[in-house]
Amino acid sequence: MSKKAQMLKKLLKRFTEDNQPAADKHTLDLSAAALLVEVMRADHSIDADEQHELSQVLDELFQLTANEISELLQQAEHVSEQASDLFQFTDVVHKHFSTEQKFDLLTGLWRIAYASAGIDKYEEHIIRRIAELLYMPHSEFIRAKLIARPEL
Template structure:
C-alpha cells in the first residue's frame, strides 16, 4: 500500500491526491516534523491525533489509526518535498496556513523548540508557498496560552 502511494508521489507529474491520500500525506508530514528532533514525544503524538480529529472529524481511534499509518509512511518516504508538493497542489493557500499552524502546534507540543524542527518548518513553509512572516504569525497564534 505505502509503496504504491510513494510511487505515485515520486512520479514526475503526480496525479492530484484523493482526499484519503491528502489526509495521509498531511499526517505523515505532521509525524515527520514531530520526529525532526529525534524525540517523538507522547505529547506530540497526542497533538497529532487531536489535529487529525479536528481537521477531518475523526473519532479518536480513527485518528490514532491514521497517525499509525502515517508513522509507517513517514519512515519509508524518501523526502519531505513530495509531501509538501502534493499538499500545496491539493490545498488552497488559506488552508495551507492552517497546515502551518498544525505543524507549529506539533513542534510546540512537547514544550521545547529544537533547531532541527525550526529548520524543517522553515523549509516546509517555503515549499508550501507560505512566507516567513505568515509562518511566524501562525507560530505565534498557536503558542498563545489558551
C-alpha cells in the same frame, strides 16, 4: 515482496505521479499527516504530549473519528520512515490545499513543536522547510508560530 511493501510502493508511486488530476481525500490526509509526523520526529524524541497534540491537530484539520486518526497516524509514521524527502508530501499538499488549509497545517506543525518542552532547532528547521515547499510567505510562517504559541 510482502503485502505491506507492495502497499507502500503503490502509495509512494501515487505521491510521485505528476499526471494525477486530483488526489483522493486519503492521500491528502496522509500527506499532511506525514508532514506532522516529520515535525514530531525532528528532535529524535517523541513524547506523549506531542502524540496527543498530533491527534488533536488531525481531528481539527480533517474531522476524523478516533479509529480513523489512529489508522492515519500509523500509516503516516510508516510512510514518513520510508520517505527520502519532504517534497513527495508537500507537493501533494501544495497542489490540492487552499492557502487557508496550508496555513492551518502550518499552525498545526507549530502546535506539535510547542507540545514538547519548547521548540527544538530541528523542529523549527523542518517547519521552515515545509513552509518554503508550500510556498508560504515568511510572514505567514511567523503568524502561524505566534498563533500556535501556548499562552504563558
